[in-house]
Amino acid sequence: EVQKHSVHTLVFRSLKRTHDMFVADNAKPIPLDEESHKVKMAVKLRTEYGSVLHMPTLKENLREKGGPNTGDPYGHKQYSGNQGQELEYMITGTHPYPPGPGVALTADTKVQRMPSESAAQSLAVALPASQSRLDANRTAAGVGDVYRHAGISERSQPPGMSVAMVEAGGNKNSALMAKKAPTMPKPQWHPPWKLYRVISGHLGWVRCIAVEPGNQWFVTGSADRTIKIWDLASGKLKLSLTGHISTVRGVIVSARSPYLFSCGEDKQVKCWDLEYNKVIRHYHGHLSAVYGLDLHPTIDVLVTCSRDSTARIWDVRTKASVHTLSGHTNAVATVKCQAAEPQIITGSHDTTIRLWDLVAGKTRVTLTNHKKSVRAVVLHPRHYTFASGSPDNIKQWKFPDGNFIQNLSGHNAIINTLAVNSDGVLVSGADNGTMHLWDWRTGYNFQRVHAAVQPGSLDSESGIFACVFDQSESRLLTAEADKTIKVYKEDDTATEETHPVSWKPEIIKRKRF
Numbered sequence: 001e002v003q004k005h006s007v008h009t010l011v012f013r014s015l016k017r018t019h020d021m022f023v024a025d026n027a028k029p030i031p032l033d034e035e036s037h038k039v040k041m042a043v044k045l046r047t048e049y050g051s052v053l054h055m056p057t058l059k060e061n062l063r064e065k066g067g068p069n070t071g072d073p074y075g076h077k078q079y080s081g082n083q084g085q086e087l088e089y090m091i092t093g094t095h096p097y098p099p100g101p102g103v104a105l106t107a108d109t110k111v112q113r114m115p116s117e118s119a120a121q122s123l124a125v126a127l128p129a130s131q132s133r134l135d136a137n138r139t140a141a142g143v144g145d146v147y148r149h150a151g152i153s154e155r156s157q158p159p160g161m162s163v164a165m166v167e168a169g170g171n172k173n174s175a176l177m178a179k180k181a182p183t184m185p186k187p188q189w190h191p192p193w194k195l196y197r198v199i200s201g202h203l204g205w206v207r208c209i210a211v212e213p214g215n216q217w218f219v220t221g222s223a224d225r226t227i228k229i230w231d232l233a234s235g236k237l238k239l240s241l242t243g244h245i246s247t248v249r250g251v252i253v254s255a256r257s258p259y260l261f262s263c264g265e266d267k268q269v270k271c272w273d274l275e276y277n278k279v280i281r282h283y284h285g286h287l288s289a290v291y292g293l294d295l296h297p298t299i300d301v302l303v304t305c306s307r308d309s310t311a312r313i314w315d316v317r318t319k320a321s322v323h324t325l326s327g328h329t330n331a332v333a334t335v336k337c338q339a340a341e342p343q344i345i346t347g348s349h350d351t352t353i354r355l356w357d358l359v360a361g362k363t364r365v366t367l368t369n370h371k372k373s374v375r376a377v378v379l380h381p382r383h384y385t386f387a388s389g390s391p392d393n394i395k396q397w398k399f400p401d402g403n404f405i406q407n408l409s410g411h412n413a414i415i416n417t418l419a420v421n422s423d424g425v426l427v428s429g430a431d432n433g434t435m436h437l438w439d440w441r442t443g444y445n446f447q448r449v450h451a452a453v454q455p456g457s458l459d460s461e462s463g464i465f466a467c468v469f470d471q472s473e474s475r476l477l478t479a480e481a482d483k484t485i486k487v488y489k490e491d492d493t494a495t496e497e498t499h500p501v502s503w504k505p506e507i508i509k510r511k512r513f
Helices: 007-025 034-052 060-063 117-126 129-138 143-148
Strands: 056-058 109-111 161-168 172-178 193-200 206-211 217-220 226-231 238-243 249-251 258-264 270-274 280-284 290-295 301-306 310-313 322-324 330-335 344-348 352-359 362-367 376-379 383-388 394-398 405-409 415-420 425-430 434-439 445-450 464-469 473-479 483-491
Touching: 034 322, 109 143, 143 464, 193 445, 206 473, 206 483, 226 249, 258 290, 301 330, 310 330, 310 344, 322 405, 344 376, 376 415, 425 464, 434 464
Parallel strands: 206 249, 206 464, 249 290, 290 330, 415 464
Antiparallel strands: 056 109, 161 172, 193 483, 206 217, 217 226, 226 238, 249 258, 258 270, 270 280, 290 301, 301 310, 310 322, 330 344, 344 352, 352 362, 376 383, 383 394, 394 405, 415 425, 425 434, 434 445, 464 473, 473 483
16 A cells, blocks of 8 residues: 655655755766857957967977867968968067067968967977066966866856966966955953952842942842942942832933932833932833933933833923934833934834934934844944844944944843943843853954852843943943842953963854844
């Protein structure tokens, strides 16, 4: 009885049989058609060497080969005008044979329309040694070379190779030169970072973190609905602020006034006066959880982003909503401000990044390169560039138009946060608790960290929600899912000898998407 198979199985087997049948012929060159090759070579000779085809060849060399047409594999016709009569020819071209201008040719010399290979070689043989050397130096490729290399396909050279004419001291030599593929430049050496303090005190996930401009203390917001202020030097708790009724998702300290701003999943945006430790302003308008906020560095403007797919610009003093930045089609996860144009950058779960015109309240550029949610954006403190983090890649961009620079691949996780310092150390923190440190310029990943969770926590509570450098950029603080804040510093004992860069100048695979 014949066993019945599904159509899918039968098609697959047919494909496999076809593959097995033709696999031996894979990459075989197409057989050369003699007739078409002759036509091709005749056309090539006429177009490329038409100006020198009137040059004479020695008949003696042809006689040895057994007649004028024997050495000519393409059977080109010769002039019949010089048969039965002796004619004198004046050489007017630049060819060095005969030795002087106006020298009459002998009776043994015939003019051939298309000299054969042997005839072309005989020209060099007939010249004096010094003259033929000069000729060889002066002429890169003769007609003989064309015949000799006829039929060798240009595509048969390995990829990345090109025939280059190297000229030095008047000599031209045909040499195979490998085109160098672009390689990653050697990255700057950075000392490794090591964990030196774990601060606990929150009763829920630590979702956000910010360092105050004076570098004396830092502030964290948590899923326990509190905001805590900690001493940066000692790690001791200084103050707890309560008022949010859901997870605190963003905090930032103003450099222009003694204010702290916070936002949360309760749709609230609050302004705290740190002289009285009280809320003095509320900013009402978002229709859903507020995921992030940033202050403009030069004007009294606050920007917030929300799950309602918008970002809002607020006047700090009047609490008025100046603009609602709409355009994203999913939750806006991160927002950043800068003094230069574009002044506002947002990253969203709709996979796009938008650069906004603050004055008009409209999108300047939309970057659609990411394939997954963009949860983190960071601006370089010195360069006019920024980076965005997504599970597919970390990408670097140029302002003002968002021109793509490069991908930083390898952190295969949901990237929640990015931070960069002036030395060009980029830090990416992920949902699985891993932290990668990169050289900003080259995109080289020089360190990977996965700190242990706090005793008593589950391994699944390993996650980094936010990270930030302090103002001196000598400390790195991370806000984590095990309810702790971890503080890292550079290893002072490390040198380039003890921790060499394990870097190879590998070929860069730069993908736009």
